Amino acid sequence: MRTEDGYIINKCLNGDSAAFGLLVDKYKAGVYALAYSKLSNFQDAEDICQEVFIKAYQNLRTLKRTDSFLSWLYAITSNLCKDWHRSNSRRIDDEFIEDQPPQALESPSLRSYEDQKLFEKLHDALESLPETYRLILTLYYLGGMDSPEIARLLGMSPSAVRKQLSRSRDKLREEMIDAVKEALDKKKLKASFTFRIVEQINRMKIFPPPNTNGLPLGLSISTGLILAFMLVGNYLIPVNQYNENLSSSSLSGGIIKVKSGEFFYMVSKIYGDSLNPMKKGRGSNFTSKRSSKKSGLLIRTKSNSGKWVSRADMPTGRLAFDTAVVNDRIYAIGGLRNGWEPVSTVEIYDPSSKKWVRKAMMPTARYSHSISEVDGKIYAIGGETTVGPKVLSTVEEYDPRSNIWVRRSDMPTPRGGHSACIVNGKIYVIGGTATDFLTALSTMETYDPKTDTWEKKTDMPTARSGMTTEVINGKIYAIGGQTDLYGQYSGNLTGIVEEYDPKTDTWSRKTDMPTARGMFSSCVMDGRIIIIGGLSKETPGVPCAVVEEYDPGLDIWIKRPDMPTNRFALSTVAYKRRIFALGGLQTITEGFKGLSTVEEYVPEK
Numbered sequence: 280m281r282t283e284d285g286y287i288i289n290k291c292l293n294g295d296s297a298a299f300g301l302l303v304d305k306y307k308a309g310v311y312a313l314a315y316s317k318l319s320n321f322q323d324a325e326d327i328c329q330e331v332f333i334k335a336y337q338n339l340r341t342l343k344r345t346d347s348f349l350s351w352l353y354a355i356t357s358n359l360c361k362d363w364h365r366s367n368s369r370r371i372d373d374e375f376i377e378d379q380p381p382q383a384l385e386s387p388s389l390r391s392y393e394d395q396k397l398f399e400k401l402h403d404a405l406e407s408l409p410e411t412y413r414l415i416l417t418l419y420y421l422g423g424m425d426s427p428e429i430a431r432l433l434g435m436s437p438s439a440v441r442k443q444l445s446r447s448r449d450k451l452r453e454e455m456i457d458a459v460k461e462a463l464d465k466k467k468l469k470a471s472f473t474f475r476i477v478e479q480i481n482r483m484k485i486f487p488p489p490n491t492n493g494l495p496l497g498l499s500i501s502t503g504l505i506l507a508f509m510l511v512g513n514y515l516i517p518v519n520q521y522n523e524n525l526s527s528s529s530l531s532g533g534i535i536k537v538k539s540g541e542f543f544y545m546v547s548k549i550y551g552d553s554l555n556p557m558k559k560g561r562g563s564n565f566t567s568k569r570s571s572k573k574s575g576l577l578i579r580t581k582s583n584s585g586k587w588v589s590r591a592d593m594p595t596g597r598l599a600f601d602t603a604v605v606n607d608r609i610y611a612i613g614g615l616r617n618g619w620e621p622v623s624t625v626e627i628y629d630p631s632s633k634k635w636v637r638k639a640m641m642p643t644a645r646y647s648h649s650i651s652e653v654d655g656k657i658y659a660i661g662g663e664t665t666v667g668p669k670v671l672s673t674v675e676e677y678d679p680r681s682n683i684w685v686r687r688s689d690m691p692t693p694r695g696g697h698s699a700c701i702v703n704g705k706i707y708v709i710g711g712t713a714t715d716f717l718t719a720l721s722t723m724e725t726y727d728p729k730t731d732t733w734e735k736k737t738d739m740p741t742a743r744s745g746m747t748t749e750v751i752n753g754k755i756y757a758i759g760g761q762t763d764l765y766g767q768y769s770g771n772l773t774g775i776v777e778e779y780d781p782k783t784d785t786w787s788r789k790t791d792m793p794t795a796r797g798m799f800s801s802c803v804m805d806g807r808i809i810i811i812g813g814l815s816k817e818t819p820g821v822p823c824a825v826v827e828e829y830d831p832g833l834d835i836w837i838k839r840p841d842m843p844t845n846r847f848a849l850s851t852v853a854y855k856r857r858i859f860a861l862g863g864l865q866t867i868t869e870g871f872k873g874l875s876t877v878e879e880y881v882p883e884k
Contacts, residue, residue: 284302284345284346284348284349285345285346285348287299287301287302288302288339288342288345288348289345291336291339292339292340296336296477296480296481296483297477297481299332299336299339299476299477299480300473300474300476300477301835302332302348303332303472303473303476303477304473306349306352307328307332307468307472307473308422308423308424308467308468309349309353309418309422309423309424309428309432310328310331310332310352310353310356311324311325311328311422311468312324312417312418312422312424313353313356313357313360313414313417313418313422313432314327314328314331314356314359314360315417315466316413316414316417316418317356317357317360317364318360318363318364321466323363325468325472327356327359327360327363328356328468328472329472329475329476330359331352331355331356331359332352332476333476333479333480334355334359335351335352335355336476336480336483337483349431349432350431350432353432411433411443412443412446414433415429415433415440415443415444416444418432419444423467426438426440426441426444470793585839585840585880585881585882585883586840586880586881587840587842587843587878587879587880587881588878588879588881589843589876589877589878589879590628590633590859590877590878590879591628591633591634591635591877592875592876592877593611593626593628593635593861593862593875593876593877594626594635594637594875595611595616595622595624595626595873595875596616596617596862596872596873596874596875597611597613597614597615597616597622597624597862597873597874597875598614598615598646598847598848598849598862598863598864598873598874599614599615599646599647599798599848600612600613600614600615600622600646600850600862601613601614601648601649601650601659601850602650602850602851602852602861603650603651603652603657603852604652604852604853604854605652605655605657605679606655606679607629607630607631607854608627608628608629608679609627609628609630609852609854609859609861610625610626610627610638610650610657610679611624611625611626611627611628611850611861611862612624612625612641612650612657612659612677613625613641613644613645613646613648613650613659613662614646614862614873615646615848615873616873617872617873619665620665621644621645621646621663621664621665622644622646623640623641623642623643623644623645624637624640624641625637625638625639625640625641625677626638628859628877630854630855630857630859638679638682639677639682639683639684641659641675641677641684642675642684642686643659643662643664643671643673643675644664645659645662645663645664645671645673645695646662646663646664646695647662647663647695647696647697647712648660648661648662648663648671648695649661649662649697649698649699649708650699651699651700651701651706652701653701653704653706653728654704654728655678655679655680656676656677656678656679656728657676657677657679658674658675658676658677658687658706658726658728659673659674659675659676659677660673660674660690660697660699660706660708660726661673661674661690661693661694661695661697661708661711662695663695663696663712663716668693668714669714669716670693670694670695670712670713670714670716671693671694671695672689672690672691672692672693672694673686673689673690674686674687674688674689674690674726675687676728687728687731688726688731688732688733690708690724690726690733691724691733691735692711692720692722692724693714694708694711694712694713694714694720694722695711695712695744696710696711696712696744696745697709697710697711697712697720697744698710698711698746698747698748698757699748700748700749700750700755701750702750702753702755702781703753703781704727704728704729705725705726705727705728706725706726706727706728707723707724707725707736707748707755707779707781708723708724708725708726709722709723709739709746709748709755709757709779710722710723710739710742710743710744710746710757710760711744712744717763718742718763719742719743719744719760719761719762719763720742720743720744721738721739721740721741721742721743722738722739723735723736723737723738723739723779724736736784737779737784737785737786739757739777739779739786740777740786740788741757741762741773741775741777742762743757743759743760743761743762743773743775743797744760744761744797745759745760745761745797745798745799745813746758746759746760746761746797747759747760747799747800747801747810749801749802749803749808750803751803751806751807751808751831751832752806752831752832753780753781753782754778754779754780754781754831755778755779755781756776756777756778756779756789756808756829756831757775757776757777757778757779758774758775758776758792758801758808758810758829759772759773759774759775759776759792759795759796759797759799759810759813760772760773760775760797761773761797761798772795772796772797772814772815772816773791773795773797774791774792774793774794774795774796775788775791775792776788776789776790776791776792776829777789778831789831789834790834790835790836792810792827792829792836793827793836794810794815794816794817794823794825794827795815795816795817796810796813796814796815796816796823796825797813797814797847798813798814798847798848799811799812799813799814799847799849800812800813800849800850800851800860800863801851802851802852802853802858803853804853804856804858804882805856806830806831806832807828807829807830807831807837808828808829808831809826809827809828809839809851809853809858810825810826810827810828810829811825811826811842811849811851811858811860812824812825812826812842812845812846812847812849812860812863813825813847814847821845821866822845822846822847822863822864822865822866823845823847824841824842824843824844824845824846825841825842826838826839826840826841826842826880827839839880840880842860842878842880843878844860844863844865844874844876844878845865846860846862846863846864846865846874846876847863847864848862848863848864849861849862849863849864849874850862850863856882857879857880857881858879858880859877859878859879859880860876860877860878860879860880861876861877862874862875862876862877863876
C-alpha cells in the first residue's frame with residue numbers, strides 16, 4: 280500500500296511542486312535538529328536544512344522506495360554536514376557579538392546579555408554529553424521528535440531512546456536542563472522556512488523516472504480505467520482505513536474515486552503504483568498526525584487562482600451584521616450603520632437578477648449577532664445594542680415565506696461577537712463577548728429550534744470573540760478571533776483553530792491559521808473553509824484583504840487571491856461555488872461608516 284510520503288512524492292513528480300511543502304513542514308524540525316547536533320551553529324544548521332530539501336527535491340526522481348524518504352533525508356543531511364566540516368573550521372554557536380553582521384546588532388534579542396549567556400549555557404551543556412546523548416537530546420527538544428521517531432532515525436528501539444534520553448537529563452543539573460529547553464525553543468525554525476523552500480522549488484522542474492512496470496505503452500486512459508476496475512480485487516482500500524485525515528474532496532492526482540455505500544475507495548496498487556490516469560489535482564495532501572499544532576503552513580499553488588468582481592451594492596451600508604442563504608436568496612440582517620446606530624434592516628439579494636429587495640424588519644435592532652438558517656427559517660441570536668441591556672440574549676425567528684418575525688426562548692448567556700453554526704438541525708453558539716464588553720467567552724450552548732430549548736455543552740478551550748465557526752463532515756471548527764478586548768481593536772488576535780466533535784462533546788487543537796486575525800468572515804466551499812478580511816496582527820489597526828483557505832481533512836492552509844476591498848466586520852456567504860463578500864468597515868479612524876460594497880469571488884474552473 281502506498282505510504283503518505285509516497286502519495287505526496289507522486290504528486291511532486293507529476294508537477295505539483297507545492298505538495299513538497301507538506302514534506303518540508305513534516306520533516307524540517309528533525310533535519311534542522313540533526314544538522315545542529317553536528318554543526319553546533321544554528322545559522323549553519325538552518326542553511327544546511329534548506330540545502331537538504333532543495334537537493335532532495337531536485338533528486339526526487341532517483342528515490343527508489345518512497346517509504347524510505349525520511350532516512351534518505353537524514354543521509355543527505357549527514358553528507359552535507361561532513362562537506363561543511365571539510366570546508367569550514369568548526370565554531371561554536373554561543374552568539375558572540377563579534378561574529379554577527381552589523382545589522383544583527385540592531386536585534387534586541389541579540390543585544391540581550393541574558394540571551395548571550397543562555398546560548399553559552401546551551402553550548403556548555405551539550406558539549407558535556409557523549410555524542411549519542413547530545414544527538415538524542417537535540418532531536419527531542421529542538422526537533423520535537425518523540426521516542427519512536429528518534430528510534431527510527433538512529434536504528435534503536437524506542438525503549439533504548441527513552442533510557443538514553445533519561446540518562447542525558449541525569450547528567451545535567453536541573454537548571455541546565457531548563458536552559459537547554461529555553462535556548463532550543465528560541466531557535467526553532469519559523470513557519471516561513473517552508474514557504475521559502477516552496478518559493479524556490481516553484482522555479483524548478485523535476486520529472487518522474489521511466490516506469491517499466493506500468494500500463495503498456497499506448498494504452499488509453501479509458502482502457503486503463505476499465506482494466507483497473509476489472510482488477511480491483513484486493514486493491515480497493517477504504518479511505519477511512521488508509522488515512523483518516525484524507526478528505527474526499529482532495530482525492531485527485533492519480534487516485535480513482537468510486538462511490539460505494541458510505542465509502543470512497545482508492546485504486547492504489549494496480550501494477551505497483553504506476554496507474555496515474557487522472558489529471559493532476561490541487562496541492563492538497565497528507566499531513567503529519569501530530570496532535571500538537573503550531574503555526575500554519577501556507578501553501579501557494581497556481582491552481583488557487585480565481586477572480587473577484589463587483590456586484591450591486593447593498594441598499595444599506597453596514598458592518599457587524601450577518602447573512603444567510605435561503606431559497607437561493609442572500610439575506611443581510613441587522614448591523615451598525617453610520618456611527619453607532621444599530622439597525623434592524625433586512626435586505627435580500629437575488630444572485631440571478633442581481634437586485635436587492637427590502638423585507639420585514641427584525642424586531643430588535645442589533646449588531647455583532649449571529650444568523651442561522653434551519654429548515655427554511657432564520658434565527659437571529661444575541662448581539663449588542665446601544666440601549667440597555669447592551670449585550671443581548673434575545674432570539675428571534677424569521678419565516679421568509681410569511682415575512683413574519685416571532686420571539687423564541689432567550690439564550691442562557693447574553694453575548695455579542697460570538698459565532699454560530701448548525702449540526703444536525705441544532706444551532707451551536709460559541710464564544711463571544713461578555714456583558715462587560717471586555718471579557719472574551721469560551722461558553723458553548725446549543726439551541727434546538729424544534730423544541731425551543733437550550734442545552735449547555737463543553738466550553739471551547741480558548742476563550743475568544745470576533746472569531747468564526749464552520750462545519751465540515753459533522754465537526755465544528757472555531758477559527759481565530761480576539762482572546763481579550765482591552766482596546767477593542769488592539770486585543771490579542773489569534774490564529775488558533777480548535778475542532779469540536781459533537782458526537783463526543785470534545786475539543787482538539789488543529790493547525791493555526793497563518794494570518795492571526797479577528798472580526799473577519801468565513802464560509803464553506805468545496806469542503807474547505809474560506810477565511811476573508813478582518814483585522815490582523817500583521818497590520819495593526821488596518822483592515823486586511825487577505826483570503827486563506829483551510830482544508831480540515833488535510834489540516835493545511837492554502838492562499839487564495841486577496842479581496843479587492845480591505846475590510847473587517849464584513850459578512851460572507853457561499854452560493855453555487857461563488858463567494859459573496861458584503862459590507863464591513865474599511866477604516867477605524869474616520870468614524871463608523873459601514874460599506875455597502877458587494878464583491879463576488881469566482882474560483883478558477
